[in-house]
Amino acid sequence: MVLVMLWKEIIDNLRDRQTVFYALLFGPVLLPLCIGGALVAGLKQATVSFDEPSELAVQHAERAPNLVQFLRANNMDVVNAPADVEDSVRRGDVPIVLSIPEDFSTALREGQPAPLVIHVNDGDKQSSKEARKVSSLLRVYAQTLNALRMQHRGIDPSVFNSIDVTLQDVSSNGFRGQLLASLLPFLLIVAMVMGGFYLAIDTTAGERERQSLEPLLTLPLARYKLVLGKFLAVLVFVTLSSVLTAVSVFLVFRFFSPEMAGGELSFDAHTIFQAWLLASPLVFFISAVLMTVAASTRSSKEAQTYLGLLMVFPMAPFFILQFINIKSVGITMALPMLSQYQLLERVVLQDVINPAHIALSVVGTLVGAGLLLWGAIRLYSRESVL
Amino acid sequence: MIKATELSKSFNGVAGQKKRRVVAVESVSFEAADGRITGLLGPNGAGKSTTLRMLATLIKPDSGSATIDGYSVQNDVLAVRHQLGFMPHNAGIYPRLTTRENIRYYARLCGMDKRTTETRVDELVSLLAMEGFADRRTAGFSQGQKTKVALARALVHRPQTILLDEPTNGLDVMATRGLRDIIRALAKEGHCIVFSSHIMQEVAALCDEIAIISDGNISMTGSLNTLLQNTGQSSLEDAFVSAIGGEL
Numbered sequence: 001m002v003l004v005m006l007w008k009e010i011i012d013n014l015r016d017r018q019t020v021f022y023a024l025l026f027g028p029v030l031l032p033l034c035i036g037g038a039l040v041a042g043l044k045q046a047t048v049s050f051d052e053p054s055e056l057a058v059q060h061a062e063r064a065p066n067l068v069q070f071l072r073a074n075n076m077d078v079v080n081a082p083a084d085v086e087d088s089v090r091r092g093d094v095p096i097v098l099s100i101p102e103d104f105s106t107a108l109r110e111g112q113p114a115p116l117v118i119h120v121n122d123g124d125k126q127s128s129k130e131a132r133k134v135s136s137l138l139r140v141y142a143q144t145l146n147a148l149r150m151q152h153r154g155i156d157p158s159v160f161n162s163i164d165v166t167l168q169d170v171s172s173n174g175f176r177g178q179l180l181a182s183l184l185p186f187l188l189i190v191a192m193v194m195g196g197f198y199l200a201i202d203t204t205a206g207e208r209e210r211q212s213l214e215p216l217l218t219l220p221l222a223r224y225k226l227v228l229g230k231f232l233a234v235l236v237f238v239t240l241s242s243v244l245t246a247v248s249v250f251l252v253f254r255f256f257s258p259e260m261a262g263g264e265l266s267f268d269a270h271t272i273f274q275a276w277l278l279a280s281p282l283v284f285f286i287s288a289v290l291m292t293v294a295a296s297t298r299s300s301k302e303a304q305t306y307l308g309l310l311m312v313f314p315m316a317p318f319f320i321l322q323f324i325n326i327k328s329v330g331i332t333m334a335l336p337m338l339s340q341y342q343l344l345e346r347v348v349l350q351d352v353i354n355p356a357h358i359a360l361s362v363v364g365t366l367v368g369a370g371l372l373l374w375g376a377i378r379l380y381s382r383e384s385v386l
Numbered sequence: 387m388i389k390a391t392e393l394s395k396s397f398n399g400v401a402g403q404k405k406r407r408v409v410a411v412e413s414v415s416f417e418a419a420d421g422r423i424t425g426l427l428g429p430n431g432a433g434k435s436t437t438l439r440m441l442a443t444l445i446k447p448d449s450g451s452a453t454i455d456g457y458s459v460q461n462d463v464l465a466v467r468h469q470l471g472f473m474p475h476n477a478g479i480y481p482r483l484t485t486r487e488n489i490r491y492y493a494r495l496c497g498m499d500k501r502t503t504e505t506r507v508d509e510l511v512s513l514l515a516m517e518g519f520a521d522r523r524t525a526g527f528s529q530g531q532k533t534k535v536a537l538a539r540a541l542v543h544r545p546q547t548i549l550l551d552e553p554t555n556g557l558d559v560m561a562t563r564g565l566r567d568i569i570r571a572l573a574k575e576g577h578c579i580v581f582s583s584h585i586m587q588e589v590a591a592l593c594d595e596i597a598i599i600s601d602g603n604i605s606m607t608g609s610l611n612t613l614l615q616n617t618g619q620s621s622l623e624d625a626f627v628s629a630i631g632g633e634l
Contacts, residue, residue, distance in 0.1 A: 004494040008483070015482040015523075212478035215539065218442045219495050220467035383445045 001221060005229025009203050010236060019198040023237045027191030028244030036183055036252045056134060057081040059099035067100070070141050076134075089119045095130040096120045111149060182318055184272070185344035188245055188279050189314040189337060192286045195241025196234040197307060200290035203230040205303040214386060223380045227291075231373060234287040242283060246276040266350050275344045278358065281365040285336045286314075288372035295379050317341040333357045334364030387578050388418040388441060388547060392450035394602075395436050410436040412602035413450070418580050418595065420546070423573045425593030426582040427626065433602040434582040435475065438551050441580070442472040454547050468496075471545035475552040475582075477536035481525035485516055488524060489538050496543040510538040514568060530561030537568070547578045554588055566592050590622045600630040 013019045052075065059081040061068050068078050081097045082088040089097055097119040107114040116138065120131040147157040207213045216226070253267035293310060297303040317338045333339045339361035346353050379385055393414040396407045411433040418424035426434050440447045441454065443463045451458065457465040479488050486507055493503040511520045514534045519527065524535055533553060540548065550569070554562045569592060573579050583589050589596055590610055597607045606613060606629040610622060619625040 001495055001497065004491070008480075008487075008491045011487075012480060012482050210478060210481070211474060211476040212480055214439075214444060214474045215472055215478050215492075215536070216495075217444055218467055218470060218472040219492065220464050220497070220543075221495055222464070386439075386444060 002225050002229045002232065005226065006232045006236070009199065009230060009233030013199050013202060013233070013237070016198070016202065019202065019237075022198055023195040023241050024244060027194035027241050029248055031190060031194075032187050032245060032248045032252050036187060036249060039180065039183060053077055054130070054133075055079055055094075056130075057094040057097045059085055059097055060102075061100065063100040063102065063104050067141065071137065074137050074140075076137070085119055089121050089127065092121070092124060092127070095124070095127045096134065098134060108145075181345040181348040182341060184249060184267075184275055184348055185279065185341045186315070186318045187249055188242055188276065188344070189282065189286070189340070190311075191241045191245035192238045192283060193290070193311060193314055196238040196287050196290045199237045200234045200287070200294045201300050201303040201307065203233060204291060204295040205297050205300045208386070209299050217386070224377045227373070227377045227380050231287060231291055231376070234291050235283060238283045238287045238290075239280075242276065242279065246272050266348060271347055271350075275347045278343045278347060278361070279340045281362045281369075282336060282340055284369035285365045285372070288369040288376070292372045292376040292379070295376050295385075313337065333360040336365040336368045339364065387420050387455050388416075388424075388452065388580060390417070390437070390441065390450070390452040391415050393437060393440055393447045393452055394449045395433075395440060395445065395447050409602055411440070411447075414599065414602070414604050415450075416597040416604055416607055418547075418578050420578045421573055421576045422594040423569060423579045423581060423592055424595040424597065425589040426580060426597050426599055427584070427586070427589045428582075428599035429584055429630075432584075432599045434584075434599055435551055436602075437599070438472070438549050438580070438582055442470060442549055443467055468543070469546050471540035471543070471548045473533075473536050473540040473548075473550045473553060475555060477529075477532035479524050479532060479535050479539065482523055484523050485520045485531075485535050485538075486511070488535050489542055492539045493542045498543065506542060506544075510541060514538050515564070528561075529556035530558065530564075533557060533561070533565065537565075541572075545577075548572060548580070550579065550581045552582055552584070554583065554585065562588070586621075586623045586626060596622075598626055598629045605629045605631070 054076060056071060056076045056078055057080070058068065058071075058078050061078055061080065071078055081099065082093060085097045085099060088094055099117045099119065101115045101117065104114050104116065118131055118134060121127040122131075146160075150157045150160075207216070217223075250267065250269060250272045289310065290307060293306050294303040297306055314337060318341065332342065339357070343353060343358065343361055393411055394409075395411045396409040398407065414433065414437050416424070416426075426437065428434050436445070439445050441452055441459060443459050443466050446460060451460065453459070454466050455469045457469065459466050480491070483491065489507050489510055490503055493506055494500075498506065511517060514537060516531075516534055516538065519531055524532065527535070533556075537550075537553070540550075553565060553569075557565065569579060569581065573594075581589075581593060593610070595607065595609060596613060598605050598613070606616065608616065613622065613625045613629070614620065617625040617628040619628055
């Protein structure tokens with residue numbers, strides 16, 4: 001009978017465009033694409049890659065053949081700059097232009113500082129990124145020249161390097177990494193909530209509003225079976241939504257940034273599967289929350305209001321963990337959602353996870369789900385459910 | 387067979403107002419026999435729906451008792467539900483399911499196996515003349531079509547006792563006549579039928595027994611003739627007004 005109910009709710013709600021849109025499209029596809037895609041693409045844009053060959057427009061390349069040769073050796077395809085240098089950079093026809101003034105080679109020969117001009121549009125991310133890349137290449141070139149000049153005069157170039165600072169980041173993640181790592185639990189949890197949102201409302205408050213609950217309750221059927229049937233239906237949608245999200249997060253990273261799937265942050269299939277597994281007790285918890293809250297309201301509208309407010313909760317850990325450094329002590333590991341956030345972050349950052357923390361997280365989450373479900377059964381056993 | 391003895395039920399007043407118990411049913415006693423159509427006649431707010439809901443085990447009476455085919459509505463809830471087909475005053479069917487799916491869902495929930503379910507659904511579709519809309523989703527159905535689907539659903543597990551809460555509400559003349567024929571046929575098969583309504587002609591045309599309910603109390607019971615005789619009136623409407631203590 002529970003299965004009959006489950007099957008009916010699934011068929012019924014698959015015919016509801018709103019439910020299908022939010023459960024199978026919004027949470028699992030649109031959200032990872034919009035948030036994840038944008039974030040990854042943004043980070044990628046800010047990252048300078050010296051291995052990728054890129055085109056560099058140079059004005060009067062003939063005035064500095066050695067420099068051009070150096071640039072070519074460093075993956076820059078030197079091309080001739082357009083005639084109206086400033087306008088074409090402003091318009092974005094070329095990201096930047098390196099122009100070589102007439103007195104460049106003279107100054108170089110005389111041992112004077114040789115002038116170079118980079119035309120950049122600082123309002124354009126692509127342009128400033130290119131400028132940063134070229135200036136650092138030029139710095140390397142300048143250092144080589146400096147060394148040659150000093151050796152020519154019989155001075156050891158290292159005399160001028162009085163301090164050698166090395167910055168060693170031990171956190172392996174940093175702010176950017178943290179942000180990216182918390183993206184996975186965020187997307188998974190939001191997708192779970194969105195996945196069950198409309199179904200939970202439809203099977204509880206919606207059923208009451210359509211007045212189909214009254215005849216249903218006169219059937220020879222124990223109330224706990226009725227609640228279980230509805231719960232399982234929500235569970236199926238929540239689970240489906242989370243699986244689809246895991247798949248699309250994997251694809252987003254594959255598509256936008258294959259190099260990120262390998263490094264210190266890991267978004268490969270194994271990691272995402274592991275993360276999903278750690279998050280999976282939440283499908284019970286979130287289904288139970290959605291169901292119990294929706295069941296305690298009088299109408300679909302009221303249910304939407306309460307569940308809408310409740311949507312803040314899955315987002316809260318995301319922001320809290322961004323700004324506050326919570327030590328992973330036992331108590332936070334027993335809290336549903338907060339514990340999954342922390343565990344999933346560590347999986348993505350490839351940190352070591354304490355098995356006791358996993359156990360606490362699973363038990364805490366399942367106990368929470370059980371209590372909520374028991375509350376829903378109590379609600380349905382009361383007369384006021386009608 | 388229904389036996390109700392001094393049923394009473396009160397509810398909490400509307401939230402926001404001062405807490406006040408609202409008495410919906412004060413003391414309702416009546417009997418409904420198998421093979422007969424018993425009409426529960428009363429004005430809006432008299433306690434008809436509350437009485438039927440207590441009989442349908444949806445709410446528990448504060449005091450008094452009732453049995454359906456010998457099972458107590460307070461203590462043998464599941465047994466009562468097996469005996470009972472209840473149709474609330476709003477059809478309450480699922481708009482995204484077809485007629486057949488709506489009926490099938492209830493059949494399966496009542497524990498019928500697949501094959502029995504299909505046979506029973508076919509039977510009900512032809513009994514209630516629903517062939518024309520059996521495979522359409524019920525969203526946008528006319529009130530008459532919705533009522534038929536809801537009735538089929540209430541009958542799916544062959545209940546002995548059938549409770550119909552204002553089934554003719556919103557039906558046109560032809561649909562009402564059709565429904566009357568169905569109800570009569572069910573009574574002839576030996577079912578106990580309780581039918582609530584506030585429409586005199588409906589009750590007069592259909593019911594073997596009439597229980598007049600007002601302000602949560604049964605003020606008079608009997609056949610149409612008995613009621614007319616007892617009140618000395620010539621029409622059910624006049625008898626009704628006189629029975630509830632109004633002025634003619």
